Amino acid sequence: xxxxxxxxxxxxxxxxxxxxxxxxxxxxxxxxxxxxxxxxxxxxxxxxxxxxxxxxxxxxxxxxxxxxxxxxxxxxxxxxxxxxxxxxxxxxxxxxxxxxxxxxxxxxxxxxxxxxxxxxxxxxxxxxxxxxxxxxxxxxxxxxxxxxxxxxxxxxxxxxxxxxxxxxxxxxxxxxxxxxxxxxxxxxxxxxxxxxxxxxxxxxxxxxxxxxxxxxxxxxxxxxxxxxxxxxxxxxxxxxxxxxxxxxxxxxxxxxxxxxxxxxxxxxxxxxxxxxxxxxxxxxxxxxxxxxxxxxxxxxxxxxxxxxxxxxxxxx
Numbered sequence: 051x052x053x054x055x056x057x058x059x060x061x062x063x064x065x066x067x068x069x070x071x072x073x074x075x076x077x078x079x080x081x082x083x084x085x086x087x088x089x090x091x092x093x094x095x096x097x098x099x100x101x102x103x104x105x106x107x108x109x110x111x112x113x114x115x116x117x118x119x120x121x122x123x124x125x126x127x128x129x130x131x132x133x134x135x136x137x138x139x140x141x142x143x144x145x146x147x148x149x150x151x152x153x154x155x156x157x158x159x160x161x162x163x164x165x166x167x168x169x170x171x172x173x174x175x176x177x178x179x180x181x182x183x184x185x186x187x188x189x190x191x192x193x194x195x196x197x198x199x200x201x202x203x204x205x206x207x208x209x210x211x212x213x214x215x216x217x218x219x220x221x222x223x224x225x226x227x228x229x230x231x232x233x234x235x236x237x238x239x240x241x242x243x244x245x246x247x248x249x250x251x252x253x254x255x256x257x258x259x260x261x262x263x264x265x266x267x268x269x270x271x272x273x274x275x276x277x278x279x280x281x282x283x284x285x286x287x288x289x290x291x292x293x294x295x296x297x298x299x300x301x302x303x304x305x306x307x308x309x310x311x312x313x314x315x316x317x318x319x320x321x322x323x324x325x326x327x328x329x330x331x332x333x334x335x336x337x338x339x340x341x342x343x344x345x346x347x348x349x350x351x352x353x354x355x356x357x358x359x360x361x362x363x364x365x366x
Contacts, residue, residue, distance in 0.1 A: 063356075064241075064336065064337030064338075064354045064355050064356050065243045065337070065355045066104040066105070066240070066241055066242050066243045066337065066354065066355045067104075067240070067241045067333050067337035067338070067339055067352070067353070067354035067355070067358075068097065068100040068101060068104055068113065068117075068238065068239070068240045068241075068333070068352065068353050068354070069238070069239050069240075069283075069331040069332070069333055069339050069341060069350065069351065069352045069353075070093060070096050070097050070100065070117055070121070070236075070237065070238045070331065070350065070351045070352075071235070071236065071237050071238075071283060071285055071329075071331045071341070071348060071349060071350045071351075072089065072092070072093055072121060072126065072127045072234065072236050072349030072350070073127060073128055073234025073235050073236065073285050073348070073349055074234070074285045074286055074328040074329040074343045074345045074347065074348035074349070075234055075286070075326075075328065075345050075346070075347070075348075076326075076345065076346050076347075077345075077346050077347030077348075077349070077363060077364070078346075079346070079347070079364055081363075086363060088126060089126055089349055089363060090361050090363065092121075092124045092126045092127070093349055093350070093351045093361045094351065094361045095120065096117050096120040096121050096124075096238075096351075097117075097351040097352075097353055097359070097361060098353075099116060099117055099120055100113050100114075100116070100117040100238060100240060100353070101353040101359065103116060104240060104242055104243065104355075105355070107242075107243055108242065109242050109244070109246060109248075110149075110150070110240040110241060110242040110246045110247055110248035110281070111147070111149050111172075111246070111248040113238070113240045113242065113248070114147065114238040114239065114240050114248045114249060114250035115147060115168055115169060115172055115250055117238040117240075117250070118145070118147075118168040118236055118237065118238050118250045118251070118252050119166045119168060119169065121236035121238075121252070122165075122166050122167065122168060122236065122252050123165075123166070125207050125209075127234060127236050127349070128234035128235060128236070128253055128254045128255075129143070129145075129167075129235065129236040129252040129253050129254055130143065130165065130166060130167070130205065130252065130254075131204060131205055131207070132205070132207045132209070132210060132254075133205050133210065133253070133254025133255075134210055134213065134214075134234070134254040134255055134256060134257040134258075134259075135206065135210050135211065135213075135214045135254070135257065135258075136255075136258070136259050136260065136261045136263070137214070137217075137218065137258045137259065137260060137261070138261050139206075139211075139214060140162060140202055140261070141162060141202055141205035141206060141254055142160045142161070142162055142254070142255065142259075142261065142262075142263075143158075143160070143161050143162070143164065143167045143205070143252070143253070143254055143255075144157070144158065144159045144160065144161075144167065144252070144253050144254075144255060144264060144265060144267040144268040145157065145158055145167035145168045145170070145171040145250070145251065145252035145253070145267060145268060146158075146171050146182075146250070146251055146267060146268045146269070146270060146273070146274045147168060147171045147172050147175060147248070147249070147250040147251075147274070148248065148249050148250075148270055148274060148275060148276040148281075149175070149246070149248055149276065150246060150247030150248055150249070150276030150277045150278055150279075150280075150281050151246040151247065151278065153277060154175050154176075155175055155181055155270045155274075156171045156172055156173065156174035156175025156176070156178075156180075156181060156182075157171050157174060157181055157182040157183075157267075157268035157269070157270065157274075158170050158171050158174060158182070158183055158184065158188040158268060159182060159183075159184035159185070159188065159264040159268040160184045160185040160188070160262060160264060161184075161185070161188045161189060161192065162189070162202050163189060163192070163199045163200060163201070163202060164188075164189075164192050164197055164198075164199060164200075165197070165198040165199065165200045165204070166197070166198065167252055168250055168252045169197055170188065170191070170192055170195065170197050171250075171252075171268070173191070173195050173197065174188075174191065177195065178191070181270065182268055182269075184264065184268075185262070205254070210254075210257070213257045214257055214258055217257050217258035218258060221258065234253070234285060234349075235251060235252065235253035235267055235273070235283075235284070235285040235286075236251070236252050236253070236285075237249070237250065237251040237252070237274070237283025237284070237285060237331060238250050238251075238283065238331075239276070239281035239282060239283050239331055239332055239333045240281065240333065241281070241333050241334070241335065241337050243355075245335060247276045247277070247278065247279075247280065247281040247333065247334075247335060248276050248281055249274050249275060249276040249281040249282060249283050249297075250274070250283070251267045251273055251274040251283045251284070251285075252267065253265065253267040253273075253285075255267075255288070256288070265288025265289070265291075265292070266284060266288035266289075266291035266292045266296070266297075267284075267288065269292060270297075270298075271295050271297055271298035272284070272288075272291045272292045272295060272296060272297055272298075273285075273288060273291050273292075273296070273297055274297055275297035275298045275300075275301070277301050278335065279301035279304050279305050279334060279335060280300055280301040280304060280311055280314075280332050280333065280334040280335070281332065281333050282296075282297040282298075282300050282301065282315075282330055282331070282332040283297070283330065283331050283332075284296050284297055284328065284329070284330045285328050285329060285330070285348065286323070286327045286328015286329060286343075286345065287323075287324075287326075287327045287328055290323055290324065290327045290328075291323075291327075291328070294318070294322050294323065296318055296322070296323070296330065297330070299314075299318050299322070300314045300315055300318055300330065300332055301314070301334075303317060303318070304334070310338070311332055311333075311334040311338050311339075311340045312338070312340045312342075314340075315330055315332050315340040315342040316340075316342050318330070318342075319342040319343060319344050320342070320344055323344060324344075325344050325345075326344060326345050326346075327344060327345070328343060328344070328345055328348075329341070329342055329343025329344065329345060329348045329350075330342055330343070331350060331352075337354055337355070337356075339352045339354065339358075341362075346364070347363050347364045347365075348363070349363055350362055350363075
């Protein structure tokens, strides 16, 4: 599928809108064309699924879950299959989902055998009184729900093993975190034709992270958030997204300071976060989309009912 910018006939009123991301960070502009095309095709495939669902009247929450499942199954991205590895060489996965119309949310952290953590996160929201389940407790809940399970080796790819080995070598010779600073996450935000907003985010975390580390992705308000104003999914240095409550701050600035979605997203990304910390995708109740990042690149795409369909990696 072609994944360049596509434009169709425009109308003044947007009835639904969607944005996706596949992570932000130091994405080399000299990436081989074939590899970049593979990323764009993967993003376009997920975005097309979301566009088709919203166009036929599906809800924002169902759409976000379905789109993130596609990205979790794609080894190009740091979620599900192809997730980054801990310093012990295992995948520990985090995910969260939020319904902006009700503020219901569910999340899981540190799961190791759940093929699609985003679906388990939704079950936490719908079948328990809790918001976040982690590690052994989340795995036991997965046993009870019957979600698809896999061996941890399913998530491990040669690319991620090489990244971990590089990170550990650089750490050993005192070069700092090395590749451990590499990050990436997948996410989707959507506005449906009934005016409901939702957000979903999933990740493997940071390469070489300590076992048991939980980042911003499964923490509503940090890496993922949706209310009646906007839906936000973040990707970047999780600890900074937690410290600054990035995802919650964007709709709060809109509501309390009267900023537009773009103004609020830009303020948080360019004035609150440090350069290189990452970025966000967001959509508001009028179907306006923001995709702001302060890193070299961010895998991202957006579509709406007015004919917008675009997939990008860098600033061009």
